[in-house]
Each structure stands twice: as C-alpha cells, then as structure tokens.
Amino acid sequence: MSSSNAYAGPWSSLPTTLTPWIMDVINSMGFARMTPVQASTIPLFMKHKDVVVEAVTGSGKTLAFVIPVLEKLIRRERKLKENEVGALIISPTRELATQIHSVFSLFLSSQPRSEEGEASSSKPTYPSPLLLVSSDSSPAEDVRRFMSTGADIVIGTPGRIDEFLLGKGKDTVSVKELEVLVLDEADRLLDLGFQSTLTRILSHLPKQRRTGLFSATMTDADALSELVRAGLRNPARVVVKVQSKKSKINKASGENKSTRGEVLEERRIPANLQNMSISCRSSEKLVQLSRIIRHEVSQHHCSRFIVYFSTCACVDYFYRILPSFMPPNTTLYSLHGHLPPATRERTLNNFKSSPATPLVPSVLLATDVAARGLDIPDVDVVVQFDPPSDTKAFSHRCGRTARAGRSGRAWVLLVGRERDYVDFLAVRKIPLTDHGRFARDDGVLPLLDPDSNEDEDPAVLSAQTEIRQTLLTDRSLHDKAAKAYVSFVRAYSKHEAAYIFRIRDLDLVGTAKCFGLLRLPRMPELDQIPRNGWQDADVDWNSYAYADKQREAKRITESEKQKVAVADIQKRRRERQEKKKANAAWSSKVVKQDEKLKRKEKKGKKREWLKLNQPEPEVGEKRQRGESVSEGSDAGADDWDELAREERMAKKVKKGVVSQDAFDGEFGEL
Known part of the structure; x- marks a missing residue:
C-alpha cells in the first residue's frame, strides 16, 4: 500500500454485494471506500477461505473480519439454536475484546427487526454479540447471559472463552455449528502462555469452520508456526505493505536531494x-x-x-x-x-x-x-x-x-x-x-x-x-x-x-x-558503580510522614516496634558480651596462660634459690665438665637451655605430638 493510495476501491466493487443495512452502517461511519486490507480479505473470507492477515496498525483490520462474520451468519439457511455459537472472536486483552464488541454492537444495533422471524424462532433473526471478560460477570453468569440473550457471536479473552466452552458451559454451549473463528492480534495470542489454552479451545471446535488470523506483526517463521498451531487449512496469506517515498541523499553534498528521483x-x-x-x-x-x-x-x-x-x-x-x-x-x-x-x-x-x-x-x-x-x-x-x-x-x-x-x-x-x-x-x-x-x-x-x-x-x-x-x-x-x-x-x-x-x-x-x-x-x-554527581536529599527520615493519617499512624507504630526490637537486640548482645567476659577465666586459653605465668614464677624462684645456695664451681672444674668459660658467664645459662626446651615442647603440645598432661608433668612442678 502506498501512501498515495490509502484506499482500494468502493464497497460496491466487492464480488458479493453486502447486506443493505450493513452498508448503511459503513456509510454512517464515514468509510466511503475500502482500505487495501479490507479489499483483499473480505472476498476471501466470504468465499470460505482461511486467511492469515498482516497489515500495519490503523489499516482497518477489524472491519475486515467483522463484516464477513456478520454476512456469514445472516446468510445461513438454518438459524442457530439457543445454545449454539456461530462465531468466536478471541483477543489477547479485555480492552481489545471490549472494542471489538462495541464495533459488532454498532452494526447490530442498526439491524432491522423481523416480527415473523422473531416469532418463529427462539433466537433473534439477526446475530447478537456476547462479551466475555473477567470483570463483567462470573463464568456461570456468562453461560446464563448467553442463554438468556440468545447471542451467537462470542467475543472474549482466552481464559474466559476456555471456561465458557470447556468449563461452566461444557454441557450447555454447543459449537457444532460454528462458522468462523477469529484470532485477533494472533502473534500475541500465540505467545506469553496462551498456547495451552488455545490448544484446548481449538481441539474443541469443529474442523469445518473458517479461521482468520489477524495481526500487525507476524514474521514468516511466526506465521508458519501459528498456522500449524491454529489448524488452518490451505490458508490465503494477505500481507498489506506500506511504501513511502524516500529521497536519495547526495553523498557528495550531503543534501537530501535526489539526482535520479x-x-x-x-x-x-x-x-x-x-x-x-x-x-x-x-x-x-x-x-x-x-x-x-x-x-x-x-x-x-x-x-x-x-x-x-x-x-x-x-x-x-x-x-x-x-x-x-x-x-x-x-x-x-x-x-x-x-x-x-x-x-x-x-x-x-x-x-x-x-x-x-x-x-x-x-x-x-x-x-x-x-x-x-x-x-x-x-x-x-x-x-x-x-x-x-x-x-x-x-x-x-x-x-x-x-x-x-x-x-x-x-x-x-x-x-x-x-x-x-x-x-x-x-x-x-x-x-x-x-x-x-x-x-x-x-x-x-x-x-x-x-x-x-x-x-x-x-x-x-x-x-x-x-x-x-x-x-x-x-x-x-x-x-x-x-x-x-x-x-x-x-x-x-x-x-x-x-x-x-x-x-x-x-x-x-x-x-x-x-x-x-x-x-x-x-x-x-x-553496588559497584561510582556515584559521581549524586547527593542524597537532606531528609529527617524519622519525621518524614505519610499524608494519609492512618498510614502515618501505622508507620509510627511500626517504627516504635522496630525501636523496641532494636533495643532488645542490643540488650541481648550486651548480656552475651558480659556473660562471655564473666566466663572468660574458665576458658582453656586463659587457663593455659595463667599456668604459664605460674611456671615462669616458679622457675624464677628456683633460679634465685640456686644462686643463693650453690657455690660457684672453679674454672678448672667447668673445663673438666666441658663447659664454656667466658667472662660474664653464670648459672643462668642453664635456665636459658631449660626455657628453650620448654618452648620446643610447648610447640609439640600445640601440634598435638605431646599431651598437655606430659607437658605439665615435665615443667609444671619444681
């Protein structure tokens, strides 16, 4: 579709002439001519063809399926019974379903009434729509509305349609005479978790039906998978492209002017x-x-x-x-x-x-x-x-x-x-x-x-x-x-x-x-980004209040509870620290340090006693025993050897080679 050719011809150019009152509604809407998607889709749909339609938003896709649905139901030789559905329209959102329902209602509110038809049939002579969305009624009420209104066009979201056909309405609603199934925004319907719901619905519907998939965005790969999933039979593909004029840029001058058109x-x-x-x-x-x-x-x-x-x-x-x-x-x-x-x-x-x-x-x-x-x-x-x-x-x-x-x-x-x-x-x-x-x-x-x-x-x-x-x-x-x-x-x-x-x-x-x-x-x-140029606002978070008085009262109450909880935690922490401090003397580490100090004190006393009670040996005697003789040497050398030996054994205790009892027996007593 070119921007200069936004319309494809008058409605009178359709192979099948539209019902007069439908044509009147179209004229009242101000649509004197068809858009390309309407001119391409309506004849195919009315000739019992399955269609896959891809066209840009705002191109008139809704009328491209609303008009064929109405014409098919109007032209039926046998009118539908009270519990039979003639057309099913499924959309991904309640807003879109509501909009489609409003379009059907606009047409059907203008349909002429046939007193003979009304009297001879339990259903109205012409179709009537039923909207199924989550906020309007419960699933059971949907079934009651369907029976009471005699609706034969059902429009809704996948979940409510599923419940209507296979849930509360399973034993009441009949789809044996279904003429048309329309999946609007088909790519969206076949995404985002709707697959299983649609599969249940499609398996419940008769194979002898016309199916239409409509969307503004379907790639070739998407369309193929959707065709398989939706069960279309030899569908006609309608792709309405938009082409606009684009000037070539003169690279030499940089001007947006074309040298070749x-x-x-x-x-x-x-x-x-x-x-x-x-x-x-x-x-x-x-x-x-x-x-x-x-x-x-x-x-x-x-x-x-x-x-x-x-x-x-x-x-x-x-x-x-x-x-x-x-x-x-x-x-x-x-x-x-x-x-x-x-x-x-x-x-x-x-x-x-x-x-x-x-x-x-x-x-x-x-x-x-x-x-x-x-x-x-x-x-x-x-x-x-x-x-x-x-x-x-x-x-x-x-x-x-x-x-x-x-x-x-x-x-x-x-x-x-x-x-x-x-x-x-x-x-x-x-x-x-x-x-x-x-x-x-x-x-x-x-x-x-x-x-x-x-x-x-x-x-x-x-x-x-x-x-x-x-x-x-x-x-x-x-x-x-x-x-x-x-x-x-x-x-x-x-x-x-x-x-x-x-x-x-x-x-x-x-x-x-x-x-x-x-x-x-x-x-x-x-956590890991620099905060250059950022400064928190100067706010007293304790007094920063909610405008809602009830919410503010709740915040203050919760804040007080939190303060009490924090104070309780701090109190328990202090008590644990004090208890740990009080019991610290009984820990094995402190006991060992205390014993070590006692041993050092005993050794010091022993050195003092030996110094006072043993005579100094002569130099000759030292040499006979192989002891070194130097200026300043005294009996303290033995003590240094003893301390070195004690340190070596302490290391063995630490490694577990020597037991604590053996160590105490060796060095703990005089």
Whole structure:
C-alpha cells in the first residue's frame, strides 16, 4: 500500500454485494471506500477461505473480519439454536475484546427487526454479540447471559472463552455449528502462555469452520508456526505493505536531494506517520518529554497524546509528578495492567471522550496494555519514554496515531548507546528519523554523542529539585519513586535487544536524577558503580510522614516496634558480651596462660634459690665438665637451655605430638 493510495476501491466493487443495512452502517461511519486490507480479505473470507492477515496498525483490520462474520451468519439457511455459537472472536486483552464488541454492537444495533422471524424462532433473526471478560460477570453468569440473550457471536479473552466452552458451559454451549473463528492480534495470542489454552479451545471446535488470523506483526517463521498451531487449512496469506517515498541523499553534498528521483521504502508503520528519535542523557529524559509535549502543543496544535513507559510502577509514579511539567490545563490519565479492569475501562473511555484541544491537552500515560489493537482515532502524538522490551510492540505503540488515513507523529527517547536501536528497527522496516534535543526555548540542539563530555542540561537540576519538593509532601510518593526506579532497572535488564540495552551501559545515577529520588535504593546493580554527581536529599527520615493519617499512624507504630526490637537486640548482645567476659577465666586459653605465668614464677624462684645456695664451681672444674668459660658467664645459662626446651615442647603440645598432661608433668612442678 502506498501512501498515495490509502484506499482500494468502493464497497460496491466487492464480488458479493453486502447486506443493505450493513452498508448503511459503513456509510454512517464515514468509510466511503475500502482500505487495501479490507479489499483483499473480505472476498476471501466470504468465499470460505482461511486467511492469515498482516497489515500495519490503523489499516482497518477489524472491519475486515467483522463484516464477513456478520454476512456469514445472516446468510445461513438454518438459524442457530439457543445454545449454539456461530462465531468466536478471541483477543489477547479485555480492552481489545471490549472494542471489538462495541464495533459488532454498532452494526447490530442498526439491524432491522423481523416480527415473523422473531416469532418463529427462539433466537433473534439477526446475530447478537456476547462479551466475555473477567470483570463483567462470573463464568456461570456468562453461560446464563448467553442463554438468556440468545447471542451467537462470542467475543472474549482466552481464559474466559476456555471456561465458557470447556468449563461452566461444557454441557450447555454447543459449537457444532460454528462458522468462523477469529484470532485477533494472533502473534500475541500465540505467545506469553496462551498456547495451552488455545490448544484446548481449538481441539474443541469443529474442523469445518473458517479461521482468520489477524495481526500487525507476524514474521514468516511466526506465521508458519501459528498456522500449524491454529489448524488452518490451505490458508490465503494477505500481507498489506506500506511504501513511502524516500529521497536519495547526495553523498557528495550531503543534501537530501535526489539526482535520479525518489525510491520507495517499505514500512511496517502507517505511511502518514512521522517517526522520530531523540538521543539524550538518562538524566534528561523527563526534561525532553516535557519539551516534546510543549513543542507539539504550541507548534503543531496537537491535543491528544499517549506516553508509554516500561512498567506499571513507572506509570503510577509519573502520573503523580508530571502535572507540574506539562502545559497549563493538561489532563493526565493513567492506564496499566495492575489497575482493576473496571478502572482501566473507565480511564480509557474518559480519555477517548475528553474534549481535548491545544488549550486543554489530554495525555494518557500507559504501558503496553494500551499498545495493541485499541482504536483511539484522534491521537495526535505518541511518545515512547521507554523503548519496549518486546520489539514487536514498537510498531503497535506508534501505530496508535496516524490511523485510518490520518497523519500522526511519534517520538522515542534513546539514551547513550541506545542510538543503535535506530538501525535495529530499520532492519525491521520501522524507519526512524534522528531529531536533535529540544532546548529550553524550543530550539533544537545537535545530536548527543554517547561519548560526549558536554555538560548536563541545567534544567535537570531544577527538575530534580522540583520533584524532590513534591516527594517531601508525602512519604508514599517516595515509596512509589523507589518502586518505579527498581522496576525500570529490572525491566531494562530483561530487554529482548540485550546487546543494545545493556544494564552495564545504563547511567543508573542519571536515571535516579530523572526520577528525582531522595536517595538511591539498595539494589545489587548500584553496588559497584561510582556515584559521581549524586547527593542524597537532606531528609529527617524519622519525621518524614505519610499524608494519609492512618498510614502515618501505622508507620509510627511500626517504627516504635522496630525501636523496641532494636533495643532488645542490643540488650541481648550486651548480656552475651558480659556473660562471655564473666566466663572468660574458665576458658582453656586463659587457663593455659595463667599456668604459664605460674611456671615462669616458679622457675624464677628456683633460679634465685640456686644462686643463693650453690657455690660457684672453679674454672678448672667447668673445663673438666666441658663447659664454656667466658667472662660474664653464670648459672643462668642453664635456665636459658631449660626455657628453650620448654618452648620446643610447648610447640609439640600445640601440634598435638605431646599431651598437655606430659607437658605439665615435665615443667609444671619444681
């Protein structure tokens, strides 16, 4: 699909004419012409072909299976019974399932009613959808709703579909007449632990069915394994490629002008999407995010943004500290997987329906839970604060803008050697254009060399100070900051492109500045790195309180308990030391030292007694005995020999050659 040819023809050009009321709904949605994926897929699906469809986000894949499903069920010769399912749609997330259900509901709410059909059948004349997601009802209630509504199109996530067909509804729900199975975001469904669930579901379904796999990212190897796993029979492969014009660069002059015309570049992102990257320091990411949004609001009059973070904790934290860095009157929304399903749905609906304008921008902070399949038509800008761990998610994220032929802009922030990610994505046909860093005055600074010694942006210190002042208002914000920082580092260390996103190359101190931490948390990754340029905030941690009075009271109580416990430990330690000191005289080592002193005292007395009571022998007598005669010699020489002999035997005692009793017998008595 070329950017200049975003549409493939009128709906009337389909080989099979659509049902009039379905055509009316399509016209009311403003889709006068088909997109290439719709023009390629709908005829195949309606001709009883299995299909594998790969097309960029925002290309109209949902209608490419919604319309054939409706047409197949409408054209059935025999209407389905109360307990029979006609079509099964499985999606990886409840948000996407809800969105697909809303599209079916939009069509089916406009279907004409046949009084004869209603009276002659226990089911409605035309299909009706049933949504199965975890927050709406229990599995048993799902079965009751299915029977009471007479629904024959079931839409849900793998777990709830599995429970609906093989759990609570095993003896009630029949799939013998199943016409169509659709796996939306098929690559995601066949990843991340859904394999066993899908295998059970597929083995339960009849082989005489039509199956469609739809996704924006499927490699050839992925598709082959998915075909085998999903049980498709001789499927038709539909790959809708995007090609955009790319000017050749005149290498001699460096100008972006072509001497031979323009070349076509294949892309896995919408043709109307401007995809840009900014290289900066870790400490500057928050500053750059703020400047990107302000630039888009003031220069391009953008009003609706999605900012992606790597973890739920990061979304939760930045949702609380970003307001002061956003343009005036900005409304922030938070969406991540740890929120209750009802909260996620409410947040998404509020963001979609918010009256966003350049004077009142709306910014959704999200994880990859909002990356796939969600159709928010008027998103102007996508910013990837953290590149995704799963590289497939990159195109899904930036594909939330530039949908259905609209233009859009996307940014990704890269730090240090993450610039290699640009080449990595280029190989995967996701082009990125380098863009300089934004200056304080909305000017553009040159690209940052990873090895540059350029001074850090002065705005980093002021931003860090401002964040710290915010954190000091509530100790729970400090807890969220530490949790977000640790979760980010953990996620970074598990990045799929590990040769680019290396934890040892990440500036952890600069990242801590970006997060505005009061102090560095205790974690192994920080043990061996220099902390140049880092200074803990001046905080009295004993009086640093939670804004929530109940939580603060609990903290004080726990703090007092901890003080008592510490005092108790110190008391027991002192008691052990005193007891050890009191019992030290009974230890074998001290006893030996005491005995040695006694022996030395006895020997000293013995020398004194010999000196006083034995006469000095004559020189001749000494010579006769072979003793040396020298000036100053005296009876003390014997004592030195005795001491040397005692020392030699003491060493033998120490080695275990001589027993202690033998030693004491030799030297312990006079």
